[in-house]
Amino acid sequence: MPGSAERAPSGAGCHPDAAIHTRALTKRYRGGQLAVDGLDLTVPRGSVFGFLGPNGSGKTTTIRMLMGLIEPTSGSAEVLGEPMPRAGRRVLPRVGALIEGPALYGFLSGRDNLVRFDAADPTADPRTRAARVDAALDRVGLVAAAGKKARAYSLGMKQRLGLAAALLQPRELLVLDEPTNGLDPQGMREIRTLVRELAADGTTVFLSSHLLDEIEQVCTHAAVMAQGRLLTQGTVAGLASSTRGRLAVTTPDTSDAVRVLKEHGVTDLVVVDDRVTGELPTGEPPEDAAPLDLADLNAALVHARVRVRAFGTERASLEDAFVALTGEGFDVAG
Incomplete structure (x- = not known):
């Protein structure tokens, strides 16, 4: 666990009003494939930010760089005012994330999966673990299925369990990569409601999706990517109004x-x-x-x-x- 001398105050970086800020962020894989090309992205604190683009546009690669899972080829990224991946030990405990679907232990129940995830968090108090797990299960509508083995979960239920894992602790930033994947219409509505509740509590939500109607219903801001490049970013209302209606x-x-x-x-x-x-x-x-x-x-x-x-x-x-x-x-x- 990082010592108190290592922890910087929230917003201590160069862009205190941004939950995420990137400058010329670039990722080139072996063989010359350019996955993300010079990305300049700013996610305001307190926003529900939709990160839009078709499959293969560079969204997930960007998220993996922001979370310190892969190194950028060039450029820089700040998350919660701190440089990533260098400050990952300070930043990541303040971030909840669901990236490329949840990684679950199929032989464990939904509840036991959350217990494992919570136990792996050095900041989590074991005395209140059971209460946190129950609250997370309730928030994503999995109380009735909590004792069921995760391998028997549907895709939508696995997504819900992954969200529950991201919500075990209060978070300043929640990063969700295609969170409605596999959900039925009712499940999508519940996730939209959950995102709005989190935003109302002050959490910045960074939501990657290829479903424009979902983003339009829940997000305050958005950015559009295609072929690794940022096409535009701004408020959802501003992006729509920039195009003349029919x-x-x-x-x-x-x-x-x-x-x-x-x-x-x-x-x-x-x-x-x-x-x-x-x-x-x-x-x-x-x-x-x-x-x-x-x-x-x-x-x-x-x-x-x-x-x-x-x-x-x-x-x-x-x-x-x-x-x-x-x-x-x-x-x-x-």
Whole structure:
């Protein structure tokens, strides 16, 4: 156990307002494969931070570097204001983590697995171990299955047990790598509720996922990675608002509406029943052309005798922002 002289105060590093801060963090494997390329990431303290990207984008490699499990090729990382991996002995007792699925003893019960994990923590008081284990099991909904062998657990139950292990002690930072993997919709809702409760208690939650709708429902901030590079980061609301929403027109005169919208530069038009949607023009208008005004576009539809029952723009989502950034689709449903 580190001595008191070794422990630095929380936020003692160069970025006290950040739970995680990286500068040009890079990981190149043997053979030249570049898994993470110059990552500059800032996770505000107290945030629920969604770390987004398709499989293979470098998310898990980044998390493994942050937790000191692998060394970066170059660059630097601070966790809770301290350099990693150098300060790992001071930092890791303040961090709960579930990375690449839980590593469990299949021949032990769920409760006995947690007892083992708690006993391995040099900061854990053995006199209150049973109470901590029971509280963690209750928090993830595994009390009824606590006596069952872990090898008989479903994938979702194993994820829950891994979360329970991460929550045995109060944590300043919780790092979760695809925590809803294997969970049914009810389980996903319970994990979202748990994350919100932890954040309300002051824990910073760093949540890696490829499920955009999950991130949008629970996170305050997010970053998007693709092919090892950071594409953008910021508040969830800010990332979504950076992308203009689609125009939506409800009318029985869909053919005429499509013609008028095309004439005014609306693209990617889709007709479903009596609803027409399309992408509004972006960028600077052509020379001598006025910027497109939604009121003028509505007036043009009416002037062409298109019966407009509803007219407006749909709110952009994280999915829209991702597609705008990368030009690629994304798994939003799992």
